[in-house]
Amino acid sequence: MFTHDLGASLYKTWTAEQRREEISKLVEGYRQGTPLGIVCNLAEIIAGSRELAKDYLTACMPLAERQAAVAKETGGMRSLLQEFLL
Secondary structure: OOOOOOOHHHHOOOOHHHHHHHHHHHHHHHHOOOOHHHHHHHHHHHHOOHHHHHHHHHHHOOHHHHHHHHHHOOHHHHHHHHHHHO
């Protein structure tokens, strides 16, 4: 059976350092135009939980950048980004 885990089973074998490096690359992608919602979703998959993704993302992005990113969004996307970034 084909599953759509987007690599989640592989990421579970990674060290915290490998996860941090990969999530740092996602943040760089955001800075170059990747939608932040996609970055947050992939960060959650790589980190293994929303709480860990938040830890990695907040370590990779300065507070002012996170606040500006959340302020740009509206509705449900703003709520989602707040969970990850603030």
